[in-house]
Structures are given as C-alpha cells and as structure tokens.
Amino acid sequence: MSWLGHGNPDDHGIALRVDDVTKTFKVYDERATSLKQFIAMGGRNKYEEFEALRNVSFEVPVGEAVGIIGHNGSGKSTLLKCMAKILTPNAGSITINKRMAALLELGAGFHPELSGRDNVFLNAAILGMSRPDIARRFDDIVAFSELERFIDTPVKTYSSGMYVRLAFAVAINVDPDLLLIDEILAVGDVTFQQKCMEKFVQFRNEGRTLVLVTHDTSSVRNFCDRAIWIDHGEVKADGSPADVIDEYTETMLEAQAAADGSMRRGDGPLRVTKVDVLVSDTRMDRVRTGDDVTFRVHFETPEPVANPVFSLSIASLTGIPVTAPSSRDARAVPVSVDGKGHVDIAVRDLSLIPGSYTIHTEVSGWSRQHLYDHLQHARTFDVLAGDSSEIDGLVTLRPTWTWSGDGVSSEIYDRALPPSPDDDGIT
Amino acid sequence: MSLRTAVAHRNLLYLLSLKELRTRYRKSVLGWAWSLLNPLSQMVIFTVVFLYIFLREPPIGDPSGLEVFPLYFLAGMLPFQYFSISVTASIGSVQEGSNLIKKVAFPHEHLVLSIVIAQFATLLIELLVLSVAFLIFGHMVLPWLAPMMLLLVLITMFTIGVALLLSAANVFFHDINYLWTIVAQLLFYSSPIIFVTEEIPFAWLRLITSLGPTGSFVRASQEILYDGQWPSIERWALVAMYSITSLLAGAWVFNRLSPRFAEEL
Ligand SMILES: Nc1ncnc2c1ncn2[C@@H]1O[C@H](COP(=O)(O)OP(=O)(O)O)[C@@H](O)[C@H]1O
Ligand SMILES: [Mg+2]
Numbered sequence: 001m002s003w004l005g006h007g008n009p010d011d012h013g014i015a016l017r018v019d020d021v022t023k024t025f026k027v028y029d030e031r032a033t034s035l036k037q038f039i040a041m042g043g044r045n046k047y048e049e050f051e052a053l054r055n056v057s058f059e060v061p062v063g064e065a066v067g068i069i070g071h072n073g074s075g076k077s078t079l080l081k082c083m084a085k086i087l088t089p090n091a092g093s094i095t096i097n098k099r100m101a102a103l104l105e106l107g108a109g110f111h112p113e114l115s116g117r118d119n120v121f122l123n124a125a126i127l128g129m130s131r132p133d134i135a136r137r138f139d140d141i142v143a144f145s146e147l148e149r150f151i152d153t154p155v156k157t158y159s160s161g162m163y164v165r166l167a168f169a170v171a172i173n174v175d176p177d178l179l180l181i182d183e184i185l186a187v188g189d190v191t192f193q194q195k196c197m198e199k200f201v202q203f204r205n206e207g208r209t210l211v212l213v214t215h216d217t218s219s220v221r222n223f224c225d226r227a228i229w230i231d232h233g234e235v236k237a238d239g240s241p242a243d244v245i246d247e248y249t250e251t252m253l254e255a256q257a258a259a260d261g262s263m264r265r266g267d268g269p270l271r272v273t274k275v276d277v278l279v280s281d282t283r284m285d286r287v288r289t290g291d292d293v294t295f296r297v298h299f300e301t302p303e304p305v306a307n308p309v310f311s312l313s314i315a316s317l318t319g320i321p322v323t324a325p326s327s328r329d330a331r332a333v334p335v336s337v338d339g340k341g342h343v344d345i346a347v348r349d350l351s352l353i354p355g356s357y358t359i360h361t362e363v364s365g366w367s368r369q370h371l372y373d374h375l376q377h378a379r380t381f382d383v384l385a386g387d388s389s390e391i392d393g394l395v396t397l398r399p400t401w402t403w404s405g406d407g408v409s410s411e412i413y414d415r416a417l418p419p420s421p422d423d424d425g426i427t
Numbered sequence: 428m429s430l431r432t433a434v435a436h437r438n439l440l441y442l443l444s445l446k447e448l449r450t451r452y453r454k455s456v457l458g459w460a461w462s463l464l465n466p467l468s469q470m471v472i473f474t475v476v477f478l479y480i481f482l483r484e485p486p487i488g489d490p491s492g493l494e495v496f497p498l499y500f501l502a503g504m505l506p507f508q509y510f511s512i513s514v515t516a517s518i519g520s521v522q523e524g525s526n527l528i529k530k531v532a533f534p535h536e537h538l539v540l541s542i543v544i545a546q547f548a549t550l551l552i553e554l555l556v557l558s559v560a561f562l563i564f565g566h567m568v569l570p571w572l573a574p575m576m577l578l579l580v581l582i583t584m585f586t587i588g589v590a591l592l593l594s595a596a597n598v599f600f601h602d603i604n605y606l607w608t609i610v611a612q613l614l615f616y617s618s619p620i621i622f623v624t625e626e627i628p629f630a631w632l633r634l635i636t637s638l639g640p641t642g643s644f645v646r647a648s649q650e651i652l653y654d655g656q657w658p659s660i661e662r663w664a665l666v667a668m669y670s671i672t673s674l675l676a677g678a679w680v681f682n683r684l685s686p687r688f689a690e691e692l
Contacts, residue, residue, distance in 0.1 A: 025690060034602035081689070085532040088686035102531070109530035114446065122446070125439040126533045 021092035067220030070230035101176035112156035145169035218285030288386030443541035491655035517590035588673030
C-alpha cells in the first residue's frame with residue numbers, strides 16, 4: 001500500500017526504513033517492440049543490467065528533515081521513486097509507517113487532457129483522500145497554487161512552473177505525515193519557492209517528516225537536520241548537513257579540478273584545500289549585503305614554506321573581477337607555514353550587491369616569481385539583498401544623496417518598488 | 428496490487444470511470460443517443476443481409492415464440508460488443524496512463540477497470556432500450572433480466588481478464604492492437620450472432636460456435652433474452668469456467684508485469 005502505513009510495532013518512531021535496497025534497470029542492446037519481432041528473436045531480448053542503487057540502507061525517524069544530495073545520475077530520483085512505491089526494488093525492502101505523499105521531478109501525474117480541477121480531484125484521490133475531503137480542501141489547494149484563472153483549462157496548456165505549483169499545492173494539502181520531494185525548487189519563480197520553503201518549515205515544526213532531493217546544497221544546509229550523499233547508487237556519507245556537504249563539495253571540486261587541469265595551476269608544495277564563507281562563525285552559501293563576512297582559506301603543505309603570499313580574488317559569475325586582496329599588500333605574510341592551517345580574511349559590512357560570486361585563490365612566493373598554487377572557482381556563493389537596495393553594478397559604495405536648488409521640493413517621493421508607469425509624470 | 432489496495436482506492440476508480448464516461452459522451456444527451464447508433468446501424472445492416480440477401484427465416488424463440496431477427500441479433504450482439512469494445516479500449520489504457528504511472532503509486536488495474544465500468548454503464552442503457560423493444564413485440568422479458576445480470580457478472584469477469592492481459596502485453600509489444608483486431612473478428616464470426624447454430628450443416632462447426640469462449644455466452648444471452656429459457660447447467664458451467672480462467676490468468680499476468688510498468692513505459 002502506497003499511502004498508508006503498514007503499522008509495524010517494531011518501527012515505533014521510525015517514519016521510513018530503507019533496508020538494503022538494490023535496484024537494477026535493464027538497458028536493452030536490442031529490444032523487440034512487437035510480438036512478431038519478439039518471436040523472431042527467439043522469445044528473448046538482449047539487455048544488460050545496470051545497478052542504479054546498490055545496498056542502500058537508512059532509517060528516517062519521525063519529524064526529521066533529510067536532504068539527499070549527489071551528482072546527476074547518482075540514483076537520487078530512483079531512490080525516491082522506490083520510496084514512493086512507483087518503482088519496485090530488485091532486492092531489499094522499504095517500509096513506510098506514515099501517510100505519505102510524493103512529488104517527483106516536474107510535478108505529479110496529471111492527465112494532460114483533463115482540466116486542473118479534474119486533476120486536483122484525481123490526484124488527491126490517488127493520494128488517498130475521500131471526495132468530501134477533497135471538496136473541502138479544494139479552495140485551499142487552488143489558492144495555494146495561485147491558478148484560479150486557469151483551473152478549468154486542460155493542464156496540457158500549463159507551463160512547467162504552473163504544473164509544479166498545482167502538484168505541490170495538492171501534495172501539501174492532502175495532509176501527509178511524510179513528504180518526499182524531488183527537485184521541486186528547481187522550477188517555479190522565486191516567490192513560489194519562498195512559499196514552499198515556508199511550508200516546509202511549518203511542516204517540520206509540526207513534527208512531520210520530510211525527504212528532500214536537491215542540487216541546492218545550501219537549502220539542505222539551512223533547512224535539513226541530516227544529509228545523505230548518494231554516489232553511483234551507494235550511500236557515500238550520512239550525517240550532519242555541514243559535514244556531508246563539505247565532503248561532497250570537496251570531492252566534487254577535486255573531480256572537477258581533475259577533469260579540467262586548468263582549474264588548478266602551480267608547482268606546490270603548498271595547496272589550498274577549501275574556502276569557507278562564514279557569518280558569525282557559521283558556514284554559509286548565502287550571505288547578505290552588509291554582513292560581516294569571513295573568508296576562511298584552508299591550506300595544506302607537506303614541507304615548510306617561507307613567506308607565502310595568499311591572495312583571494314572575488315569575481316562575479318559572469319567573470320568581472322571585483323576585488324583581489326593579497327596578504328602581501330595587507331602586510332600579513334607569516335615567515336613560515338607547515339602542515340595544515342587556515343587563514344581568515346575578515347570583511348566588515350560586505351559591500352557586494354545581490355548576485356552570485358566566485359572566489360579564486362592564489363598562493364605564491366614573496367616575489368611572486370614562484371607560483372605554489374592557483375585554484376580557479378575555489379568557491380561560489382550568493383549574496384542576497386541586505387541593508388542596501390542597489391541592484392546595478394557589483395558593489396555599493398553606500399552613498400548619501402543631498403539635494404539643493406530653489407525648485408526642489410523637500411518632500412521625498414516615497415513609493416514601494418516595483419514601480420508602475422503611473423509613477424512617471426511632469427508636475 | 429491486493430484487493431485491499433483496490434478497495435482503498437475506490438474513489439480513484441470512481442473518478443477514472445467518470446472521466447471515461449464523460450470523455451466518451453461529452454455532448455451529454457446527444458452523446459448517449461450516439462452510443463446507441465452503432466449497435467442499431469449494425470442491426471439494420473445484418474438484418475438486411477440475413478433476411479433479404481441470404482433469404483433466411485428468423486429463428487423462432489422457444490418458448491417465447493418470437494420471430495424477429497433484429498431482436499435475436501441484439502440479444503447476442505450487445506454482450507459481445509460490451510466485451511469487444513471494452514477490450515479494444517483497454518489495450519492502450521496502460522500506455523496512455525504512463526504519465527500517472529511514472530509519477531504516482533496507485534493500482535494500475537484501475538486504468539483498465541474504469542474502462543470496463545464505463546462500458547458496463549453503456550451496456551445497461553442499451554439493454555434497457557432492448558427490453559422496451561421486447562415488450563413492444565409482446566415478449567415479457569422483465570423476469571429474465573435477473574438471470575441476465577448473473578450472466579453479465581460472468582461476462583464482465585471474462586472481459587476484465589482479457590483486458591488486463593492485453594493491456595499489460597501492450598506495454599511491451601506495440602502490435603497487440605493489430606493482433607486483437609484480427610482475433611476480435613474471428614470471435615465475432617465464430618459466435619452465433621448473425622447466424623443460427625442449429626442451421627449449420629457440420630457438427631464440428633456447430634460445436635465450435637456454441638462452445639467457444641464468446642459463443643457460449645452469446646448463446647446463453649440469446650436463450651435468456653430471446654428464447655425466454657434458463658440456459659442448461661452445462662452452459663452455465665462452461666461460461667463460468669471461461670470467466671474464471673480468464674480472470675485468474677489476466678490478473679496473474681498483470682500483477683506480475685505491473686511493477687515494471689513505471690520503468691518500461
Ligand atoms: N527507466 C530507466 N531505465 C534505465 N535506466 C534508468 C532508468 N531510470 C533511471 N535510469 C538510470 O539510472 C541512473 C540514476 O538515475 P536517477 O535516479 O534519475 O539519478 P539522479 O536523480 O540522481 O540524477 C542514471 O544513470 C539513469 O540513466
Ligand atoms: Mg533526479
């Protein structure tokens with residue numbers, strides 16, 4: 001049964017148990033598409049087995065929010081589909097002790113020819129709701145999806161964003177105790193994503209269980225109690241989001257650097273291993289304009305290195321350099337470093353305006369003749385709107401505006417953004 | 428999936444059946460009338476062929492005394508058509524439900540069952556019209572509707588079995604539809620719908636037509652509605668045997684294949 005628990009008394013406090021699950025797909029070399037062909041091929045297809053999941057085990061206690069991360073094709077969606085009972089594992093078992101709703105990539109199973117209204121009823125019925133229950137919740141569902149005007153048009157005319165909005169609205173309104181979500185935040189606009197996150201927080205606070213598959217490591221870091229890293233169909237790490245995500249991003253960066261030699265240059269021995277972005281000693285993927293931010297550069301060297309000059313270059317993701325502080329300019333070069341360590345570059349009152357930025361690091365000798373290590377894209381991070389409302393350029397210089405002139409009114413036109421054409425005019 | 432799951436999802440089954448009926452008879456009253464047009468036009472064609480081209484005498488209902496070929500035809504044709512149209516409509520149903528199957532967990536057989544339910548509703552209306560026709564021709568058919576219901580339960584089991592089997596096979600092989608068209612024709616002409624078994628000169632052919640899977644329920648339906656007599660216990664047993672075999676086989680194959688639908692579609 002997909003949406004009601006099996007009610008195993010041994011499973012008290014466990015919402016979801018994945019026990020040694022293996023899932024293989026058939027990858028056909030040659031496949032008969034007709035019965036005629038099948039008989040001609042001697043009644044068998046040629047295929048190879050591909051293991052998308054191998055011996056995956058974990059338990060999710062009631063009330064936990066778990067993030068599942070991993071690179072593309074690592075098996076995250078397959079795992080979620082197995083949990084949602086859409087796919088059947090070849091070995092192992094999955095036990096669900098709660099009323100479950102699942103939302104897969106790009107929305108729910110909708111019938112393209114039916115209207116949004118009919119699909120809401122159909123979907124809620126699949127998720128196990130009775131008709132009076134659905135009728136009672138219908139207005140809430142439509143209101144949440146913000147699709148009032150389109151609810152009676154066939155869903156085949158919907159955009160993928162509208163699709164997801166409706167699917168999400170249904171899934172959260174059927175009152176599940178366990179919600180499985182695959183990459184929902186990848187689609188839809190920012191305000192809707194915000195709304196979803198709020199709903200997730202409310203869900204978590206109500207003691208419900210959430211499993212979230214996502215690329216967005218920062219939402220796992222900020223929102224989940226636990227992260228599971230799936231790599232090539234196996235659980236590579238399972239633990240606190242901070243630890244798992246660090247390990248994951250490090251491996252990803254190494255793999256990236258290995259794949260693309262130009263990412264890292266230099267002759268060693270000193271190497272930068274990682275760059276963290278911290279606000280009040282907490283690692284962040286997102287900071288705000290005006291925050292006091294510390295960039296922590298971790299390094300490692302097998303032998304002592306004299307007077308290493310560290311520099312940090314911050315550029316927009318479009319490649320425009322913003323600033324490049326160096327320890328030599330700052331008169332902050334130690335006489336010698338050895339083993340592992342880190343250097344903090346603290347910035348007060350961050351003046352970057354909202355956007356995505358990347359950090360390149362470089363370590364060289366004092367004369368800069370000798371390049372120890374240069375790491376391109378050591379770290380990317382986002383800046384959200386903070387104490388400044390500037391949106392053009394890259395930095396805010398925190399300017400003050402003062403008017404003079406007899407014809408200038410002393411009153412300031414105070415309108416909230418966004419502006420409308422009515423705001424223009426000659427008085 | 429288990430019966431328990433199917434019952435838990437009866438609301439889904441209701442909605443799917445409703446959708447099935449609504450898309451089929453979109454234009455309400457006219458739509459329903461339209462659905463009667465097909466058996467009626469066939470009735471006219473085959474009546475002309477039977478009476479005026481082949482110059483046969485209409486069979487005499489025993490003990491009803493009826494001597495009306497169109498009624499004889501419809502008494503056999505309506506249950507046969509219920510079966511054949513249900514199967515035809517079911518074959519692609521799993522394929523068409525791929526959007527749902529790949530995204531949500533639900534009993535896949537509901538895609539098939541909803542079609543049979545919608546066809547059953549159509550059949551009931553057709554039978555209602557046919558009953559009025561019998562009454563007009565002076566045959567008191569109403570008490571015979573009770574055994575007819577029993578027969579329809581068996582026919583429905585038979586239909587569901589075949590529909591499950593073929594709709595599951597259609598996920599893997601795309602020529603099932605084509606093969607079914609041939610088989611359906613074969614079944615139609617081997618069932619005594621547009622001819623009378625007793626008039627066939629060869630004994631073996633008589634056996635095939637009245638003992639075949641569709642022939643046996645077609646005969647039973649004619650005996651109940653047109654002749655006004657209880658089919659023999661042997662006939663009931665035969666029909667029941669076909670129905671149970673079909674349902675068990677169809678459900679077994681469907682249940683074995685349905686866990687693979689989501690990845691194969
Ligand atoms: N129905 C299928 N048939 C064959 N291979 C599949 C099927 N579905 C997924 N795969 C393969 O399984 C692997 C895992 O896919 P998926 O779970 O979607 O990864 P992720 O969601 O982590 O990106 C991929 O290599 C994918 O090609
Ligand atoms: Mg995926």
